[in-house]
Amino acid sequence: VxxxxxxxxxxxxxxxxxxxxxxxxWCELKILAHVTDRLGPMTTGGFHxxxxxxxxVMKLLNKEDVIPAGADRILFKAAPFIVFVxxxxxxxxxxxxxxxxxxxxxxxxxYIMAFSGFSFVGMVVAGWSSNNKYSLLGALRAAxxxxxxxxxxxxxxxxxxxxxxSLSLVRIVEAQTVPFLLIQPIGFLVFFIAMIAELGRTPxxxxxxxSELVAGYFTEYSGMRWSLFFVGEYFALFTLSGVCAILFLGxxxxxxxxxxxxxxxxxxxxxxVLVMIRGTLPRVRxxxxxxxxxxxxxxxxxxxxxxxxxxxxxVENFRLPLALTEFALLAVFLAATRRTAS
Amino acid sequence: xxxPLAAFYAVSAVMLTAALGVVLTRNVMHAVLLQLLVLVxxxxxxxxxxxxxxxxxxxxVYAGAVTTMLLFALMLTDARTSSRALDFAGRRPALLVAxxxxxxxxxxxxxxxxxxxxxxxxxxxxxDIGRIIxxxxxxxxxxxxxxxxxxxxxAIVLATRE
Numbered sequence: 419v420x421x422x423x424x425x426x427x428x429x430x431x432x433x434x435x436x437x438x439x440x441x442x443x444w445c446e447l448k449i450l451a452h453v454t455d456r457l458g459p460m461t462t463g464g465f466h467x468x469x470x471x472x473x474x475v476m477k478l479l480n481k482e483d484v485i486p487a488g489a490d491r492i493l494f495k496a497a498p499f500i501v502f503v504x505x506x507x508x509x510x511x512x513x514x515x516x517x518x519x520x521x522x523x524x525x526x527x528x529y530i531m532a533f534s535g536f537s538f539v540g541m542v543v544a545g546w547s548s549n550n551k552y553s554l555l556g557a558l559r560a561a562x563x564x565x566x567x568x569x570x571x572x573x574x575x576x577x578x579x580x581x582x583x584s585l586s587l588v589r590i591v592e593a594q595t596v597p598f599l600l601i602q603p604i605g606f607l608v609f610f611i612a613m614i615a616e617l618g619r620t621p622x623x624x625x626x627x628x629s630e631l632v633a634g635y636f637t638e639y640s641g642m643r644w645s646l647f648f649v650g651e652y653f654a655l656f657t658l659s660g661v662c663a664i665l666f667l668g669x670x671x672x673x674x675x676x677x678x679x680x681x682x683x684x685x686x687x688x689x690x691v692l693v694m695i696r697g698t699l700p701r702v703r704x705x706x707x708x709x710x711x712x713x714x715x716x717x718x719x720x721x722x723x724x725x726x727x728x729x730x731x732x733v734e735n736f737r738l739p740l741a742l743t744e745f746a747l748l749a750v751f752l753a754a755t756r757r758t759a760s
Numbered sequence: 761x762x763x764p765l766a767a768f769y770a771v772s773a774v775m776l777t778a779a780l781g782v783v784l785t786r787n788v789m790h791a792v793l794l795q796l797l798v799l800v801x802x803x804x805x806x807x808x809x810x811x812x813x814x815x816x817x818x819x820x821v822y823a824g825a826v827t828t829m830l831l832f833a834l835m836l837t838d839a840r841t842s843s844r845a846l847d848f849a850g851r852r853p854a855l856l857v858a859x860x861x862x863x864x865x866x867x868x869x870x871x872x873x874x875x876x877x878x879x880x881x882x883x884x885x886x887x888d889i890g891r892i893i894x895x896x897x898x899x900x901x902x903x904x905x906x907x908x909x910x911x912x913x914x915a916i917v918l919a920t921r922e
Contacts, residue, residue: 490789493789493790493793523812524812524813524885524886525812525813525816525885525886528813528816528820528886529816531820532816532817532819532820532824533819535820535824535825536819536823536824538824538828539796539823539824539827539828539831542828542831542832542835543793543831545835546789546831546834546835547789554835557835558832558835558836561828561831561832561835562832564828565825565828565829565832568825583887584887585886
């Protein structure tokens with residue numbers, strides 16, 4: 419019995435997130451289409467092409483599995499799993515409400531950070547074993563980008579941990595009588611931007627920039643192995659959006675609707691914003707990516723941490739003064755950058 | 761055999777096999793990835809010792825960051841032609857040194873008396889570890905920080921000299 423329950427949880431989460439992956443893909447197709455003034459899929463399944471992702475899956479299952487002649491066969495085959503398994507493992511610590519979770523354990527946030535940072539080893543392996551210059555360049559970019567943006571991501575999480583006093587995701591939501599977004603707006607912005615970079619989505623999609631590198635580290639992959647990368651990306655999107663909603667948007671808190679529905683709504687809200695950003699912003703250059711990460715995001719998280727520590731030690735009820743200072747600083751920063759930009 | 765003990769043997773078997781592979785393989789890339797497996801298995805041992813936080817640090821720092829750094833360095837250098845680079849002449853002396861060191865460690869661990877913790881002892885949480893580091897072990901912690909900072913500065917100085 420001890421071994422069956424975790425297995426069932428795993429299957430349940432797999433089914434849940436796979437379902438949402440299919441919905442995500444359809445939403446992304448449709449939103450992107452409308453952003454660029456197109457209709458997107460309209461025929462498959464009748465109503466607004468709702469069966470399109472299912473048709474895509476069928477197509478992928480039937481594709482030939484090609485392994486390049488000069489590839490390192492073992493590593494080439496292992497790479498999609500090295501990417502997918504850690505991403506799937508993070509789901510074990512993602513609670514859907516204060517009751518629906520695989521396990522509430524003390525270092526929950528830390529577990530998710532540790533394993534989501536693990537999958538880029540798989541990307542590097544994929545890029546190297548493909549024996550293709552575009553794959554290798556994509557893998558190099560992925561490694562550099564993910565290492566650089568993991569730092570601000572982790573430091574932004576540290577800010578939340580300082581307010582809530584716990585690494586447990588359940589405890590963090592319990593501490594949010596006000597969503598932490600309103601207390602640490604700087605922390606939220608840094609987390610959100612770093613999250614986009616960790617997911618490798620536009621404007622930070624340099625590791626798989628199709629106009630420069632064909633498809634980056636998975637250029638040589640096809641069929642099922644390619645789908646594992648693809649599904650892994652959406653699983654990571656689901657987990658990181660979930661963590662973002664839990665850390666900054668009050669998690670499953672909300673009136674009227676049941677808690678898991680609230681969390682899913684917040685995940686879909688974040689997802690929609692991500693797709694809108696993908697539809698509107700151009701890709702950044704590698705030097706801009708590094709400069710922005712190290713010279714803007716990392717110092718910003720330090721400001722966030724210092725302010726939180728300062729008010730936390732000095733004032734008994736520190737949330738309001740902290741929030742006011744952060745919003746004021748953010749306004750000053752935005753005003754200053756706008757002036758230099760124009 | 762109890763479940764945790766069986767798990768310990770399984771994890772140890774994976775770890776030792778992978779560690780042997782690191783030394784025996786001639787492909788640098790394979791060596792790095794086998795080492796990754798060793799590091800993850802060490803994390804597994806920590807989990808079995810009920811030190812989840814330490815296990816996660818192990819995964820985050822060693823399996824994640826350090827391995828990626830190694831892979832990064834391999835790809836920036838010419839890793840493809842260097843599959844024969846591991847065939848260096850100092851293999852025998854290296855084996856001797858490693859063997860002697862291994863024997864020394866084995867002798868020391870065999871002779872040591874270990875502190876045991878009763879099975880029902882409360883787990884150390886991340887907060888407890890933080891408290892210990894910043895009170896009882898504050899000085900060693902600061903010293904380690906200074907050493908790491910010195911290494912960082914040294915690396916930058918070496919890199920910018922060229």
